[in-house]
Amino acid sequence: MSKPLRSRMERIGESANATTLELFFDLVFVFALTQVTALMAETPTWHGLLRGTLLLAVIWWPWIGYSWLSNLVKADEGTARVAMLVAMAAMFLLALAIPEAFDDLPGELDGPLVFAFCYLLVRVVHLWLFWIAAEDDEGLRAQLLRFLPSVVGGTMLLAIASQTSGVTQTALWGAAVVADYGGTYLSGTKGWRLNSAKHFAERYGLIIIIALGESIVAIGVGVTHLPISWPIVVAAVLGLTIAGSLWWSYFDTHVLLCERALTQAEGDERVRMGRSAFTYLHLPLLIGIVMLALGLKKVLGYVGGEKGHTLADPLYGPPLWAMYGGVSLFMFGYAAVAWRCMRNLKVQRVVLGVVLLVLVPLVSYMPALGSLGVLTLLLTGLIGYEWVKYQELRGAIRHAAHE
Incomplete structure (x- = not known):
């Protein structure tokens, strides 16, 4: 039977x-x-x-x-x-x-x-x-x-x-x-x-990886019909650096601390944390990455000469806001998740999110490759600052996670 x-x-x-x-x-x-x-x-x-x-x-x-x-x-x-x-x-x-x-x-x-x-x-x-x-x-x-x-x-x-x-x-x-x-x-x-807090945090981490992968796909798709050139190579490397910086900012210690907080929570508090920090607050992270992918796709088209564009043409309007605003939204979402899970205010992330929005009107006059370079510089600067400032703490968190 x-x-x-x-x-x-x-x-x-x-x-x-x-x-x-x-x-x-x-x-x-x-x-x-x-x-x-x-x-x-x-x-x-x-x-x-x-x-x-x-x-x-x-x-x-x-x-x-x-x-x-x-x-x-x-x-x-x-x-x-x-x-x-x-x-x-x-x-x-x-x-x-x-x-x-x-x-x-x-x-x-x-x-x-x-x-x-x-x-x-x-x-x-x-x-x-x-x-x-x-x-x-x-x-x-x-x-x-x-x-x-x-x-x-x-x-x-x-x-x-x-x-x-x-x-x-x-x-x-x-x-x-x-x-x-x-x-x-x-x-x-x-x-x-x-x-399972471990399984739940892993699922959301994997979906962030998938979204970042989509941004990399956008870089490639944006130039598949264009002849390879030095501007395309430079823009592709910058785009990949931005995607790598977002990966670093999320997976270096953030996801480990969130998983730990979710594991330590019990009963209904674990469910509430899972609902707010992951179900709701991971959506801004996802939207931010997809908006970034849209901006990257447009930049690659610009520097590759698509539709008559030249290297001097600026990226402006909705595509520029999508690229800078997407990363800004990612930073705000990241800070919100960290606050909900650890009650830790990520001031530098919030500041960067605000700075990116303020810069949009200014970089709209720069060539598309220049606006991409500024975004790359700001993100790698954040990663470098946190790597130096929190080096010992980072090591303790990461080693504790593997013990």
Whole structure:
């Protein structure tokens, strides 16, 4: 006799690591990020940036749902494995529909409606699997019921938005994000479970790596159709240095301290920290990286002579704000996560975030390569300052993490 459906899933322990299936799932997510960057690059206007931000917020929410689910049961065991693969298929189709998420292109299917339907399918599979995984945990099942209205509200608003256009459509997308994020927040944390702080922190660290990888892809994609030249080489190295600086700023000690804080927290406090510091406050980090990728892509096109641009042409307007503002948003998000987890105010990060915003009007008169160089100099300067100032503390934190 076969086992009941609920017995085919295995709970994870405190020392669990991310599974290969979760990493496979993330590959679909990185494709979605690439699609969003390409969409914003086609229409680099303020409205285009707003729509790109809304897209990132929408696709982030299903991903975080599965990060919580896979912290309860192993993603690659039994029923969870099949459900994750189904969700991956839906997420991949959703990513394919991103170029038509707002404006339908001539063809057989309605692009915005396909996007909304795939989003619904990803959410339904998540809720169904979570309900089964809850088994006899009445607290978790009660929380899922409190969570349900936000899912219904968000998906319904996206479906309605698919049949509209222009400002009305953008407003409905904004309302869908508010319904999902606000409804989840108002439903509380009482019944959620966070079994492994190590696994949870690792999942979010991996998604930051994936986003940074997307920024590197943007560097390459921006010049694939252009002949290689010294300006392209210099811009590519500077772009890679910026991505490396963001990696350093997050993974050198920050992620270790956040994981430690999450491990030390217990019960509902661990759940609240996971929700605020990771589920909500990692979204600005992700948006910042994708906006940076958009700026890098534009700079590479400029220095490569795309569309008649020359080395003397400045990067200005939304693409410049995306590049500098994206890194600024990353710094603010980083500082917010550090404050929530460790009650440690990262003054230098906040200061850099403000400085970057102040500099935008000034560097808008510089050649695109020059504005990229200034950004690189500021980021490497921050890394160098922290490396010298906190050298002994860094060593203690990193060595303690490996003991």
